[in-house]
Amino acid sequence: MITARLAKAAAAAVAVAAVVAAPYVLPSYVVSLLTLGFIAALLAGSVNLLAGQAGLVSLGHAGLAAAGAYGVAWATVQGLPLAAALGVAGALTLAVSVLYALTTMRTSGIVFLMITLALGITVFGLAVKLSSVTGGQNGLTGIRRPEPIGEWWQFYFFTAAVYGVCLLAMAAVARSPFGLTLRGVRESQSRMTSLGYSVRAVKFTAMVVSGGFAGLAGVLLAWNSEFMSPSAVSFPRSALAVVMVIVGGTGTLLGPLVGAGIVVATEYWLSSYLERWPTVLGVALILVVLFAPRGIVGGLEGLAGTLAQRPRRKEES
Secondary structure: OHHHHHHHHHHHHHHHHHHHHHHHHOOHHHHHHHHHHHHHHHHHHHHHHHHHHHOOOOOOHHHHHHHHHHHHHHHHHOOOOHHHHHHHHHHHHHHHHHHHHHHHOOOOHHHHHHHHHHHHHHHHHHHHHOHHHHOHHHOEOOOOOOHHHOOHHHHHHHHHHHHHHHHHHHHHHHHOHHHHHHHHHHHOHHHHHHOOOOHHHHHHHHHHHHHHHHHHHHHHHHHHHOOEOHHHHOHHHHHHHHHHHHHHOOOOOOHHHHHHHHHHHHHHOHHHOOOOHHHHHHHHHHHHHHHOOOHHHHHHHHHHHHHHHHHHHHHHO
16 A cells, blocks of 8 residues: 555656656747646546446537637736636536536436537527627637746746545545445435435536636637637537546546547647548547457556455466
């Protein structure tokens, strides 16, 4: 147990050191991809919070990210101060999350998936049609990051720090009594109801919490590009977030980060060499589903558990 804890602490220290050293040893383009990776991992983590804990797969989380992104983008273009802009983004994210929650809290499985898909497409349609607010297909320009994180390397460190805090928060949620309740809902809703839990209230709360993380990812996305258009929150964005979760490992803490790294690298790096990069990503997804059903991180955790049990079996024999 002590050795395992030391190994985890050492791995965490190496990871933090690598994140801190990245802007000093890597080209700015690669660092910008890392920044996008952290933002994508945060959105994927919000999807994983529902899929991994409650067994609810959402295909519309880009719509929740859009609420935060358009909220901060519109407020910034209007010349509102930072606190007001974040307030607008938070209020809009909360409103859209509550709408998602009210619409889906009585559903599960494929019905939940299809409703979130419809909601995401609706938000995308509103982003296109409400051109007086969102800029329509032309998008919103003139978005500026807060001055303390204006430089690319400052924003990288800020994004990494925000993701790190959110990662710890997601871990706390997973280990909390609420996280246990979510897993109970995933295993048997009827049993949880018989124990006196309100399954609808649990699903409602889970969607709102997940929406908060997605909205924060949207704010970071708007600040990263300093431009906001409907294409950033279209259905493919929601689908890619689900792919990140599946590839990395559903229900694992670091799965969304690993999946986001693979998807972002494929989309932004491999696409410069191959025109049909989605085909490569599709093949990778098929291979993961066939040979690592628990995802990359889930498979590695299972392998580590198997290797750890071998010495114990030898000692018992």
